[in-house]
Amino acid sequence: MILLDQIQHELAALDAKSLRRRRRHAESPSAPRVKVDGRDMLAFCSNDYLGLAAHPKIVAAMQEGADLYGVGSGASHLISGHSRAHALLEERLAEFVSPHLQNARALYFCTGYMANLAVLAGLAAVSGKETELFSESLNHASLIDGAKLSRAKLHVYPHGDVASLGQLLAASTAATKIVVSDSVFSMDGNLAPIPELLALCEEFNAWLVIDDAHGFGALGAHGRGVLEHYNLCSPNLVYMGTLGKSAGVGGAFVAAHADVIEWLVNKARPYIYTTAAPPALAHALLTSLDIIQGEEGQALRANLQALIAQLRRDLKLKRWTLMPSNTAVQPIVIGDNAESLKAAATLYEQGFWVPAIRPPTVPAGTARLRITLSAAHTAEDLAMLIDAVNALEE
Numbered sequence: 589m590i591l592l593d594q595i596q597h598e599l600a601a602l603d604a605k606s607l608r609r610r611r612r613h614a615e616s617p618s619a620p621r622v623k624v625d626g627r628d629m630l631a632f633c634s635n636d637y638l639g640l641a642a643h644p645k646i647v648a649a650m651q652e653g654a655d656l657y658g659v660g661s662g663a664s665h666l667i668s669g670h671s672r673a674h675a676l677l678e679e680r681l682a683e684f685v686s687p688h689l690q691n692a693r694a695l696y697f698c699t700g701y702m703a704n705l706a707v708l709a710g711l712a713a714v715s716g717k718e719t720e721l722f723s724e725s726l727n728h729a730s731l732i733d734g735a736k737l738s739r740a741k742l743h744v745y746p747h748g749d750v751a752s753l754g755q756l757l758a759a760s761t762a763a764t765k766i767v768v769s770d771s772v773f774s775m776d777g778n779l780a781p782i783p784e785l786l787a788l789c790e791e792f793n794a795w796l797v798i799d800d801a802h803g804f805g806a807l808g809a810h811g812r813g814v815l816e817h818y819n820l821c822s823p824n825l826v827y828m829g830t831l832g833k834s835a836g837v838g839g840a841f842v843a844a845h846a847d848v849i850e851w852l853v854n855k856a857r858p859y860i861y862t863t864a865a866p867p868a869l870a871h872a873l874l875t876s877l878d879i880i881q882g883e884e885g886q887a888l889r890a891n892l893q894a895l896i897a898q899l900r901r902d903l904k905l906k907r908w909t910l911m912p913s914n915t916a917v918q919p920i921v922i923g924d925n926a927e928s929l930k931a932a933a934t935l936y937e938q939g940f941w942v943p944a945i946r947p948p949t950v951p952a953g954t955a956r957l958r959i960t961l962s963a964a965h966t967a968e969d970l971a972m973l974i975d976a977v978n979a980l981e982e
């Protein structure tokens with residue numbers, strides 16, 4: 589029993605620090621109004637930024653996909669699991685992001701987590717030990733794990749600190765240099781200075797890998813994400829967008845020059861050694877892309893922007909602080925773990941589902957409420973939350 593004793597001891601330590609996580613059971617589709625553990629709640633916690641996760645047209649496309657292709661892919665992409673649906677989706681994605689990349693090709697992955705492992709390990713495999721990786725300090729856990737898997741020499745540069753990155757790149761003699769950053773920081777909501785990062789990467793002949801998990805679909809006039817938002821195009825760019833957030837379905841893609849993608853297909857182990865995602869998902873994503881690119885997507889993004897402005901205008905905080913974010917991720921920093929949990933619990937009792945985010949997901953002493961907005965929220969939904977939060981701090 590000694591092994592189990594160790595785990596029980598560590599779990600008790602998590603409890604003592606208010607760090608034990610528990611999962612609630614959502615009993616209805618992802619939407620502002622959800623049933624959770626038998627209760628009707630107004631949710632401000634999903635990454636379903638455009639409200640597409642239960643969109644009737646995409647649900648119908650998923651059903652059609654199951655009729656056409658069945659439910660499982662049966663094998664990995666390099667054996668027999670690569671279906672026509674996957675190929676069509678990759679063509680559409682490449683075409684969609686092509687204004688921002690040279691000779692773009694796209695590669696569909698089961699999850700963004702795996703896509704990040706594949707990109708970093710795959711690019712690092714080009715020159716093995718001669719690779720150096722320059723990673724932003726607030727990068728997503730999947731990029732941190734991808735950096736480990738790559739076995740490249742790792743430099744972590746301070747959050748948003750372009751000057752420090754420049755010094756590190758200038759001092760590097762590595763054969764392959766890879767700079768990697770989130771576009772929208774998932775726990776803070778702010779944007780990375782991507783134009784400046786890209787200028788450095790072009791100057792020092794480095795790849796710039798951008799994780800646009802929270803930007804794809806939500807940012808840019810057509811929803812092409814952060815590269816459209818900043819109007820960037822470069823052969824140094826490797827782009828990762830996820831398809832389980834704004835796109836409402838699941839999976840992710842990497843887009844880059846066709847030769848980069850060809851290399852990943854041949855060398856990236858997290859792509860090669862896993863069963864291909866169900867083709868029905870890829871089929872449903874074609875409809876999701878239609879919506880993102882079309883007029884409906886534009887209207888959804890406009891509503892999201894209006895909600896962001898409403899929150900920032902009407903929230904009146906005293907000790908707590910709203911972080912400087914213009915995206916759908918709007919965190920309120922409270923600081924103390926227990927106080928954050930208590931705030932989330934009080935909101936929950938009142939019918940608002942807003943998660944408390946604690947270390948190690950965020951730095952110690954910066955526990956927060958993380959409000960995420962969706963185009964499916966109404967101004968009235970948000971006004972109710974704002975009133976509840978304003979009353980909470982008194």
Ligand SMILES: *Cc1c(COP(=O)(O)O)cnc(C)c1O
Nearest residue numbers: 699700701728730774801830832
């Ligand atoms: C969600 C997220 C991922 C992982 O994507 P999944 O498709 O959920 O695995 C990667 N990077 C960032 C910044 C994310 O927020």
